[in-house]
Amino acid sequence: MIRPGDPSSLLNAGRRAADLRRLRDAGHTEVLVVGGGITGAGVALDAAARGLQVTLVERHDLAHGTSRWSSKLIHGGLRYLATGHVDVALESAKERHHLMTTIAPHLVRAIPTIIPNYGGKDPLISYAGLLAGDALRGIAGTKRSTLPHARRVDAATALQLAPALRSQGLKGAIVGWDGQVEDDARLVVAVARTAAAYGTAVLTHVDAVAVGNGQATLRDETGEFTVTCDHIITCTGVWTEELNPGIALSPSRGSHLVVRSGRLGDPTASMTVAIPEEFGRFVFAIPQPEGLTYIGLTDLATESLEPDPPQPTVEELAWLRERISAALETELREEDVIGTFSGLRPLVSDAHAATADISRRHLVAAQPDGVIAVTGGKLTAYRQMAQDAVDLISTRPCPTTGIALVGAPGDSRSRDRLTRRFGSEAPLLREAIEREPELGEHIADTPALAAEVVWASQAEGALTPAEAAESRLRVTMVDQWRGPAVAAVGEVWDQA
């Protein structure tokens, strides 16, 4: 267990400068991990925990890529079951178990998910799917006290859980349970900080320009330099082809709407609405703890990786509104949407599959130039992906199912923001607020507190106010918040 605020786990500008200097002076690292999303952070932690000397380089900020734009579900894989990929679903259920019980119980909580029944055979199939998911939960060893079992409920109970559901024709619902992460970018930062506690040099704003044959050309703010490496593992998501021309991806854009939960009657369950003409596909409305609900998800093949971050199209947003409205008493209007976000799935190509069916499995591939590429998969399965990759370079047993991340344990269901987001480190922020009461003030009209800005720069590797605002406090998810919140974060940053 890493002590709250343990100096070895702190990421900040000073630590980065010292680690970067050491790397430049040595000109060598045992393991170079490229990419600071969930996969790269997971690989770095795994390799460092097996005793290897690790450097992680990320060309932007931690969680800059897809890892901050997910649906924030740690899921058992209902969709994989629906498409017959029982092995992928079982892997997800096992990883969910590790995350909820040992690795990050402070960040991952159980969330009920409700599938309304308006007749027809879809709900029965969904029920069968949830029962099968329940069986996988049992095989994974997750107790019912952690994830209750699926059950049918009557219409009145369904409306209690999701008050905005269309009541006409509602026969009842099926309620299942899954995992929800407080914030995907926080999970990445927690994994990266834990890797740092095991000795990893975490270097953001360092670009891997070229890798291969035991050597890497890196570029930081002062220019390019070369290091030799015993092992190179790229975890570069949708950018995998840049450093691994032998691997082909078929990226797919997934977009979400952000609405106020009040608009949906403050649901306590995630709503899962089947898309009639596409078997095994759903749209979700997933309530977050602080009054926002994310509605997703599209799945559209995309050729271009620009712009970065990706943007949803007008058609996608209209499609999402239309699909979720089919299950609502009052149609969701354009003005109900207070924010949007999109991410690109790093799907591994299969020329014969339609986009929504392309493999959701992960790929770990040793390339002819000695580089190991890890891509595909999902947030939920990052630990297994890392294990598979590091197994190729280490014969030591993988210890990561037993490693609690910084901040664990804690109470992911707490109403208190600091407890939910910082777990066992929350008292450190509260002490800071006691010393300097102005750190207890909110950042503009957002739920975030000024103390979080200071912690982002001292401990969480944010190098600029924008990085603190976007990927630590997440105060840019609502369009109206963005301008004032970024300005307020800047003010606190300047005084810190």
Ligand SMILES: Cc1cc2nc3c(=O)[nH]c(=O)nc-3n(C[C@H](O)[C@H](O)[C@H](O)COP(=O)(O)OP(=O)(O)OC[C@H]3O[C@@H](n4cnc5c(N)ncnc54)[C@H](O)[C@@H]3O)c2cc1C
């Ligand atoms: C819309 C959407 C919703 C999703 N929802 C879920 C969900 O609810 N649950 C779930 O389990 N999964 C979900 N996923 C899948 C999951 O988000 C991704 O599989 C995962 O985040 C990919 O992480 P990654 O680290 O491989 O890639 P990324 O997060 O993209 O990280 C790659 C990193 O590599 C860096 N990089 C690239 N090239 C270089 C270079 N040359 N040098 C240095 N750095 C470089 C990039 O800047 C980036 O930060 C979702 C995906 C999408 C798109």
